Amino acid sequence: FTFNLLCVGKSGLGKTTLINSLFNEDFSSIDANNVVNNSNQETDITNTNNNQDDEGVQPNVKIEVKSKTLIENGVKLKLTVIDAPGFGDSIDSTNAWDPIIDEINSRFDQYLDSENRVNRSATEDNRIHACLYFVEPTGHFLTPLDLEFCSKIHEKCNLIPVIAKSDILTDEEIETFKSRIKKQLDERNIQLFEPPIYKLDDGETINVSKKLYEMMPYAIVGSNDFIKDPNDSNKLIRAREYPWGVIEVENSNHSDFTLLRDLLIKQYLEELRERTANVLYENYRSEKLIK
Amino acid sequence: FTFNLLCVGKSGLGKTTLINSLFNEDFSSIDANNVVNNSNQETDITNTNNNQDDEGVQPNVKIEVKSKTLIENGVKLKLTVIDAPGFGDSIDSTNAWDPIIDEINSRFDQYLDSENRVNRSATEDNRIHACLYFVEPTGHFLTPLDLEFCSKIHEKCNLIPVIAKSDILTDEEIETFKSRIKKQLDERNIQLFEPPIYKLDDGETINVSKKLYEMMPYAIVGSNDFIKDPNDSNKLIRAREYPWGVIEVENSNHSDFTLLRDLLIKQYLEELRERTANVLYENYRSEKLIK
Ligand SMILES: Nc1nc2c(ncn2[C@@H]2O[C@H](COP(=O)(O)OP(=O)(O)O)[C@@H](O)[C@H]2O)c(=O)[nH]1
Numbered sequence: 001f002t003f004n005l006l007c008v009g010k011s012g013l014g015k016t017t018l019i020n021s022l023f024n025e026d027f028s029s030i031d032a033n034n035v036v037n038n039s040n041q042e043t044d045i046t047n048t049n050n051n052q053d054d055e056g057v058q059p060n061v062k063i064e065v066k067s068k069t070l071i072e073n074g075v076k077l078k079l080t081v082i083d084a085p086g087f088g089d090s091i092d093s094t095n096a097w098d099p100i101i102d103e104i105n106s107r108f109d110q111y112l113d114s115e116n117r118v119n120r121s122a123t124e125d126n127r128i129h130a131c132l133y134f135v136e137p138t139g140h141f142l143t144p145l146d147l148e149f150c151s152k153i154h155e156k157c158n159l160i161p162v163i164a165k166s167d168i169l170t171d172e173e174i175e176t177f178k179s180r181i182k183k184q185l186d187e188r189n190i191q192l193f194e195p196p197i198y199k200l201d202d203g204e205t206i207n208v209s210k211k212l213y214e215m216m217p218y219a220i221v222g223s224n225d226f227i228k229d230p231n232d233s234n235k236l237i238r239a240r241e242y243p244w245g246v247i248e249v250e251n252s253n254h255s256d257f258t259l260l261r262d263l264l265i266k267q268y269l270e271e272l273r274e275r276t277a278n279v280l281y282e283n284y285r286s287e288k289l290i291k
Numbered sequence: 292f293t294f295n296l297l298c299v300g301k302s303g304l305g306k307t308t309l310i311n312s313l314f315n316e317d318f319s320s321i322d323a324n325n326v327v328n329n330s331n332q333e334t335d336i337t338n339t340n341n342n343q344d345d346e347g348v349q350p351n352v353k354i355e356v357k358s359k360t361l362i363e364n365g366v367k368l369k370l371t372v373i374d375a376p377g378f379g380d381s382i383d384s385t386n387a388w389d390p391i392i393d394e395i396n397s398r399f400d401q402y403l404d405s406e407n408r409v410n411r412s413a414t415e416d417n418r419i420h421a422c423l424y425f426v427e428p429t430g431h432f433l434t435p436l437d438l439e440f441c442s443k444i445h446e447k448c449n450l451i452p453v454i455a456k457s458d459i460l461t462d463e464e465i466e467t468f469k470s471r472i473k474k475q476l477d478e479r480n481i482q483l484f485e486p487p488i489y490k491l492d493d494g495e496t497i498n499v500s501k502k503l504y505e506m507m508p509y510a511i512v513g514s515n516d517f518i519k520d521p522n523d524s525n526k527l528i529r530a531r532e533y534p535w536g537v538i539e540v541e542n543s544n545h546s547d548f549t550l551l552r553d554l555l556i557k558q559y560l561e562e563l564r565e566r567t568a569n570v571l572y573e574n575y576r577s578e579k580l581i582k
């Protein structure tokens with residue numbers, strides 16, 4: 001039972017911290033497997049020009065893979081986090097999305113090959129089941145890079161944008177920012193993962209699903225630090241302590257963290273895997289066969 | 292009596308809010324004068340390629356100028372804020388610093404010309420007296436763009452880097468971030484504005500000057516919102532209200548805002564103008580005469 005989560009965003013947006021908070025693990029202590037491909041050459045800014053082909057800039061983006069086996073909902077889950085350090089960190093981020101798109105495609109290809117083999121039941125599903133895209137909390141708009149990346153990835157991968165480090169914005173600023181972001185995404189027909197609604201769902205369940213979708217992009221906060229739970233001094237909770245107050249990661253008045261955790265882990269993990277298999281992979285497969 | 296302040300940083304880092312907070316004014320309501328030069332053509336990302344010359348990328352950065360007459364320390368002051376919208380906001384930020392360097396140079400040239408005229412006493416000093424550079428509060432390091440810009444500007448302009456929206460970082464994270472930033476700047480010999488120490492200064496004054504320098508880059512917070520002063524309900528103070536607490540802009544436990552205001556306005560305004568005239572402009576002038 002695998003779950004493969006792609007995390008994309010500029011350095012310093014709290015990606016590592018959020019993954020640790022979501023899965024209650026420490027991912028920073030694992031050694032990453034670096035995917036060896038074109039973009040993993042030791043290119044720095046001066047080298048980039050030497051690597052130019054007709055497509056232009058060779059992006060300085062690596063693909064890093066870390067796996068852990070967890071128990072989630074009583075089930076053994078192999079969680080793999082795919083990170084893309086370097087994305088958006090150079091002065092010139094042209095084509096920064098290419099190594100990431102290549103990674104998604106190569107995992108589709110890998111599955112395509114394995115489907116054609118004799119011993120299919122032994123296939124581990126390495127396809128990307130969801131992409132968490134971290135948006136800088138400027139309060140203004142999605143950047144050109146945000147829009148370019150999202151438009152390139154939403155048809156290959158379940159896209160879940162999040163507003164990183166959203167504690168920087170007041171509730172009012174979050175509202176304004178979210179509605180502007182959604183408008184920009186709509187204008188470009190960029191599709192986000194939508195929790196499916198089933199015929200047999202009751203009203204309550206339907207409302208929860210709808211709310212999960214309406215609240216995107218999730219304004220999230222994560223933390224590697226713990227304090228005593230003010231309501232239960234025997235428990236520890238993740239928090240960020242400031243001179244002016246304490247932000248509690250799991251407090252729904254403080255951020256949408258619990259909504260993201262519900263979507264990603266507690267309620268829709270299976271739906272994310274299914275949409276990958278039945279819709280996104282099938283689209284990839286038919287496009288490939290047509291060519 | 293003029294003070295010309297250049298503000299540079301990506302969109303959404305709170306530049307407008309900080310200027311309003313520093314000078315207790317509303318700069319967003321003034322119409323900006325746009326400087327008409329090469330980079331002011333309506334270039335968007337697709338056009339950029341058409342404008343390439345041997346130097347490569349034509350940056351999509353404008354220069355905007357806004358002026359207000361204020362009373363500071365009982366003196367009439369013409370404050371001019373020079374902004375560079377578009378800086379760092381494109382997918383490719385190569386050469387984004389060029390329009391800004393051009394602006395500094397053209398103001399030096401303007402002063403050079405006016406020095407050669409008959410009626411010199413009527414000359415208004417339009418040279419850039421200080422540059423506030425806004426660093427994204429990632430908590431990690433200065434970005435390649437930060438370093439490139441700072442190394443290009445520090446010999447032309449009094450450089451004062453600030454950590455924008457620093458309320459996103461805990462006190463501990465600010466300490467780590469500041470020492471990494473200073474190390475990176477030292478490694479490249481990037482010089483920041485240093486409050487001068489005079490022979491007749493007493494020990495107290497010397498300590499204040501040294502502290503102002505050691506605390507750079509200033510971890511700042513600004514706000515356009517006001518609340519009642521908890522200590523004096525007849526007064527209003529700038530603040531940011533969150534579900535978990537209230538950040539007070541002028542509270543020195545909450546940010547270095549008051550230190551920046553001391554440096555920029557209350558104590559070293561004259562020193563900034565003098566260093567521009569006696570050191571930075573003189574260097575520019577001699578280099579120009581040599582050529
Ligand atoms: N204010 C705030 N800071 C955060 C949050 N998450 C992480 N940080 C801090 O941001 C810095 C960078 O976090 P990190 O997880 O390493 O970011 P990454 O480079 O995207 O992996 C660290 O100092 C974290 O403590 C958050 O939700 N809010």
Ligand SMILES: Nc1nc2c(ncn2[C@@H]2O[C@H](COP(=O)(O)OP(=O)(O)O)[C@@H](O)[C@H]2O)c(=O)[nH]1
Pocket residue numbers: 138139140167168169173301302303304305306307308309455456457458459511512513514515531
């Ligand atoms: N957390 C935080 N937010 C700020 C701060 N200063 C401004 N903001 C908010 O950040 C957003 C962008 O601010 P603005 O001044 O327009 O940024 P600019 O694009 O750099 O001029 C607005 O929603 C501001 O209220 C700050 O010091 N801390």
